[in-house]
Amino acid sequence: MLTLKLHFPDDALSTIDTFLKQTKEARVFRRAQAVRQVVKGQRLQTVSDTLQFTYSALRKWVYRFASQGTPGLVDRPRSGRPPKLTCALEQHLNRLVDQDPLQHGALSSQWSYRELATVLASETGVQLGRESVRGVLKKTRIAK
Numbered sequence: 631m632l633t634l635k636l637h638f639p640d641d642a643l644s645t646i647d648t649f650l651k652q653t654k655e656a657r658v659f660r661r662a663q664a665v666r667q668v669v670k671g672q673r674l675q676t677v678s679d680t681l682q683f684t685y686s687a688l689r690k691w692v693y694r695f696a697s698q699g700t701p702g703l704v705d706r707p708r709s710g711r712p713p714k715l716t717c718a719l720e721q722h723l724n725r726l727v728d729q730d731p732l733q734h735g736a737l738s739s740q741w742s743y744r745e746l747a748t749v750l751a752s753e754t755g756v757q758l759g760r761e762s763v764r765g766v767l768k769k770t771r772i773a774k
Contacts, residue, residue, distance in 0.1 A: 636696045642669045649700040661703045664688055665695045714756055720766055723750055727767065743767075 646666045667677045678688045694702030731741045734749045743760035751757050
């Protein structure tokens, strides 16, 4: 097995430690933990086996850290369709939840996710499914 020919700056460990304290994403936190072990001198294979990363994935993150620092540990933007749900639409939905459903033609005095999606579509023109509505409310409020 080849050994890595990378040289890390003297402050690499303290940089990763600071990053570990600040990061909120679990995936990024795990990457930083694994890279930290490699920077401390452990072998890639040992760290990948212990933390259950593939060898190639860990090697990629170590090289990214060596060349880009902690920004290299964060996910890059992914291609694909942009989300339908904008911040303004999310705020509109939250305001709608606080209103009386009967004012909007609902059949009961409590909102259902489907009724919220229907009213949101009629008011904004954006079609969301009930699961999308539920996801937004779960993220921003207490939804069951």
